Amino acid sequence: MAEGYSALRNERVSAANGVDYAYRDTGGGADGVPLVLLQHFRGNLDNWDPALIDALAPARRVVTFDNAGVGGSSGTTPDTIEQMARDAIAFLTAMEIGHADLLGFSIGSFVAQQIALVRPAIVRRLILASSAPQGAAGMHGWAPEVIGAIGTPHTSPEAYLDVFFTQSAASRQAGQQALGRMYARTEDRDAVTTWATREAQYDAVCTWGIPHHALLQRVGALGMPVFVANGDSDPMILPHYSYLLAGLIPHAKIKIYPDAAHGFLFQHHAEFATDVQAFLNGPS
């Protein structure tokens, strides 16, 4: 019998941009500021590890959603981070969420940066999980072994594990467990993301990675508290770029999780949830 995040119903909300967004909404908390999660490349509502959401939800409201064109949402996946940010703001507006904490993961962290730059008034605190600033040298597209693993038309659990977890026995076991939790839900699963979504998202990732040193200055404008987090062995977005973000953003906290890759926040779900709560409850 599924419970927690795995048992949540898929909700829909119609936004002013004509998109019907699929989302899940859980938890609650005293301060009323929801934590809104922005998903990784090709991910839908089912690709959040339920263990992470269930560790976060007792203390605060947690909202996951499919951005325009992704999974169960209608519309078209755009090929720029800028438009993805506009689409996400449209979702927040439709949800009447005027103030939120954002947790962006991978491409979702690029979108979260953009939201915080375009509409800073929405974002109370910002968590950037496996992230990089626009224009940083050396991140134009993902490494061949990464895009070769998770960028193919039909992906496999093995390819997912190769990118999201390390080669250590402990990390592999954590990965198998995370996959087990994600696939425990058998009814009312989210619609799978399409090849068109994959193509558009990877265009956006490559565009974000076009080297442009001057653009590094953008994140210097992020005035809210920021928590930058990554796995020490992430092959998709190297921890190098987390250090860069922590050095460019005026008030950033950084943590690099050991023996972990892109899926560090699923592998270390309990520790990461504790760190997220401490950050969200911390001093301004």
Place this chain on the structure above:
Amino acid sequence: MAEGYSALRNERVSAANGVDYAYRDTGGGADGVPLVLLQHFRGNLDNWDPALIDALAPARRVVTFDNAGVGGSSGTTPDTIEQMARDAIAFLTAMEIGHADLLGFSIGSFVAQQIALVRPAIVRRLILASSAPQGAAGMHGWAPEVIGAIGTPHTSPEAYLDVFFTQSAASRQAGQQALGRMYARTEDRDAVTTWATREAQYDAVCTWGIPHHALLQRVGALGMPVFVANGDSDPMILPHYSYLLAGLIPHAKIKIYPDAAHGFLFQHHAEFATDVQAFLNGPS
């Protein structure tokens, strides 16, 4: 009876630029590549914690020196990091050191960066202790409480401890011990640095800190292995800038030492020496 670094004689070497440089030379090692140390603001040969040098010297040759105009060296202290780098290269040339590992500390780390950019062929590996890249936002001069403590005509041990060590009992005790080791030498101490040196060095520090985002790109050219290190509570050069360096330099390793300030490498001298040896002996 003094021994180790505290008992080393002061040497002098005449360089092609007309400067007679004061230095100390100790240790030895199989690979023949010396580790050359570049000192902090207002520091001379006696301001290296002997415990650190003595921990490094068994495994490799270690050379400390006064740059032009500083302490026992002749000449004039220049007011730019660029000229300090030229002066340091002149010292290395006079010493017939064509290949070295550099450990730059504070303003010495700025000079070390500049040497590695101007004369990369000299620098096998680079250690940047409490460092920052030229032009980074928010580091134009030191915080008022820092320059107010260690920038005065007559400094005190208390002011030194306030900048180089934290307020914790453990850090303060480590600071007292480091000062004790530095002052154990009573004969043949180095000449104290002058007010003219202080003025010129602080001009150079302020010039290095003039905000100029484009200059952050400079350290992207550092192709050698780099180890970036700092204390977690350094009030003089914030660890923020160590993250920035680690994110800008292509192949950097970073370590932030706990409960430590500007003098983290003296407080944690055994651990830091071990980390330095591992870095210098590590894979290219």
